[in-house]
């Protein structure tokens with residue numbers, strides 16, 4: 001559906017304007033255009049035209065996509081593609097030179113009670129080592145004005161009950177991830193943003209995490225999850241945003257990506273992902289794989 005009024009998001013059409021040839025992903029018809037409609041109404045996330053440099057490194061170069069309520073959106077891409085930077089920008093932790101990142105139509109800093117709107121896990125929690133996981137969550141609830149009655153609920157949700165009363169200094173990486181997830185859910189937020197939550201999870205933990213993400217989406221939350229595990233995302237996500245060199249090079253449902261893969265002589269989803277990310281390098285450098293042979 002076309003936008004009902006001109007989109008006010010700066011840079012939202014910049015990617016296409018800057019392109020000198022077909023964009024990566026064009027062959028698969030996997031780029032979705034206007035974020036405008038969603039930005040104006042939905043409680044999800046809309047990222048539009050983000051551009052950011054760290055010194056000489058162009059970390060974000062027109063990153064644009066949206067995360068819809070009721071879906072798990074997987075955010076995949078090679079190292080250095082700009083996934084974590086995008087997440088930090090969404091959470092107001094990093095500034096950009098251009099573009100906007102909106103949660104329910106507002107920038108993070110414009111949210112009155114941010115933890116009620118968005119829960120996030122960027123790094124595994126680093127609680128006071130002498131404090132139990134449960135006391136860490138109680139402290140967080142008190143200090144952030146959140147409902148302390150939710151502490152035991154999120155401990156259950158995060159599968160942390162067996163370790164909740166133990167000192168967090170003895171937690172494994174997987175347990176710290178669970179504690180971070182419990183903290184992210186404490187405010188009962190409609191938007192959840194998790195950077196590499198599968199890190200440090202054992203096989204049971206991975207299955208559990210998949211179920212948790214699916215259930216958060218089924219409750220109507222907008223869930224953005226970064227990962228390097230394409231296979232895992234295939235089973236967990238409804239939608240995938242593939243990042244490459246600071247921009248979204250594909251933005252499509254998992255079903256669309258799988259359909260694109262099956263058109264390509266038995267290519268797998270992983271093959272499509274690798275091809276897209278290589279195309280992104282060629283697009284930016286103006287070389288092709290053939291040129292470099």
Ligand SMILES: Nc1ncnc2c1ncn2[C@@H]1O[C@H](COP(=O)(O)OP(=O)(O)OP(=O)(O)O)[C@@H](O)[C@H]1O
Nearest residue numbers: 054057058059077078079080081082083084085086
């Ligand atoms: N604080 C920083 N200072 C300098 N450069 C940075 C900083 N943070 C990120 N970068 C650079 O910005 C680019 C994007 O990094 P980012 O961490 O967002 O990528 P990523 O997709 O999350 O990678 P990974 O999958 O390895 O976590 C990289 O080239 C990285 O080196």
